Structures are given as structure tokens and as C-alpha cells.
Amino acid sequence: MHFSTISAVLGTLMVLGTTVQAQEPSNTPGCWVCPAEDRVNYPLTNTNYDASPFVCIYGDDDIFNCSFSSSTGVLVEDNNLGLCPAAAIENCSERRAIMRRRALPHAPAAPVPAAREVKPGLMHTRTRLGESKKRLHNHFD
Numbered sequence: 365m366h367f368s369t370i371s372a373v374l375g376t377l378m379v380l381g382t383t384v385q386a387q388e389p390s391n392t393p394g395c396w397v398c399p400a401e402d403r404v405n406y407p408l409t410n411t412n413y414d415a416s417p418f419v420c421i422y423g424d425d426d427i428f429n430c431s432f433s434s435s436t437g438v439l440v441e442d443n444n445l446g447l448c449p450a451a452a453i454e455n456c457s458e459r460r461a462i463m464r465r466r467a468l469p470h471a472p473a474a475p476v477p478a479a480r481e482v483k484p485g486l487m488h489t490r491t492r493l494g495e496s497k498k499r500l501h502n503h504f505d
């Protein structure tokens with residue numbers, strides 16, 4: 365009797381826990397930044413935060429891009445063979461830094477974090493992924 369009451373309480377708590385985790389990410393406006401990689405680990409190479417939804421470009425070719433809602437961070441348009449992450453990353457300090465750099469009148473273009481972090485060993489992988497993406501793209505044309 366006592367045990368089943370505890371089980372019921374625990375069960376209820378577990379259901380509540382699941383509900384909390386399943387909630388949509390908070391929609392604090394203005395804190396969404398491009399994921400550093402797409403779903404096949406192809407690195408972010410360019411961004412356009414002036415656009416809304418904002419655009420994240422993966423690979424050397426602008427045609428592979430993902431656009432995300434500036435207010436909710438969810439994927440709006442996948443121009444990346446279905447390989448866009450489902451949502452942008454919420455990071456207010458990074459987003460503020462991006463906007464500060466952009467606001468400086470004569471500042472050079474903001475460096476893309478992922479581009480700085482590219483390791484020499486990644487070049488081969490990037491080339492291979494780029495080629496398989498192009499093949500896929502041709503396949504879909």
C-alpha cells in the first residue's frame with residue numbers, strides 16, 4: 365500500500381520531468397547563433413545575421429545553407445540536402461559578440477569561429493564531404 369503510493373508519486377514525478385525536458389527551447393529573442401557544424405560535421409563557413417531568418421552557410425559553396433528563425437531558433441529552410449541541424453544554438457554572449465563586431469563601422473568581416481578552428485587533418489574530410497554533397501546535389505537536380 366505504502367510502496368504503491370511511493371511508486372505513484374515517483375511515476376508522476378518522472379512524467380513531469382519528461383514534460384519539462386520536452387518543452388520548446390526558450391524563445392529569448394536575439395540569442396540564436398549558427399551551429400558550428402551541420403549534421404554531417406561539415407563546418408560553418410559563413411553567416412548572414414542581417415537576414416531574418418538568419419542564414420548559416422556550410423561548405424565553400426553558398427548554395428548549401430540553413431536558415432533559422434531569429435526569434436525561436438528553429439530551422440526554417442534547409443538548402444543543405446536535409447543535413448541542417450533542427451535548431452540553432454542559443455548562446456547570448458556569442459550572439460552579442462557577433463552583433464558588436466558587426467556594429468563597428470570599419471571592422472573587418474567577423475571571423476567565423478568554425479573556420480578558425482579547422483584543423484589540417486580536417487581538410488581531407490571536408491573535401492570528401494564536399495564531393496559527396498555535390499554528387500548528392502547533382503543526383504537531386
Ligand SMILES: *[C@@H]1O[C@H](CO)[C@@H](O)[C@H](O)[C@H]1NC(C)=O
Nearest residue numbers: 412419421426427428429443
Ligand atoms: C541559400 O541556398 C539557396 C539554394 O541553394 C540559394 O538560392 C540562396 O541564395 C542561398 N542563400 C545564401 C544567403 O547564400
Ligand SMILES: *[C@@H]1O[C@H](CO)[C@@H](O)[C@H](O)[C@H]1NC(C)=O
Nearest residue numbers: 454455456457458459461477
Ligand atoms: C557561447 O559562446 C562563447 C563564445 O564563443 C563560448 O566561449 C561559450 O562556451 C558558449 N557557451 C555555450 C553554453 O555554448
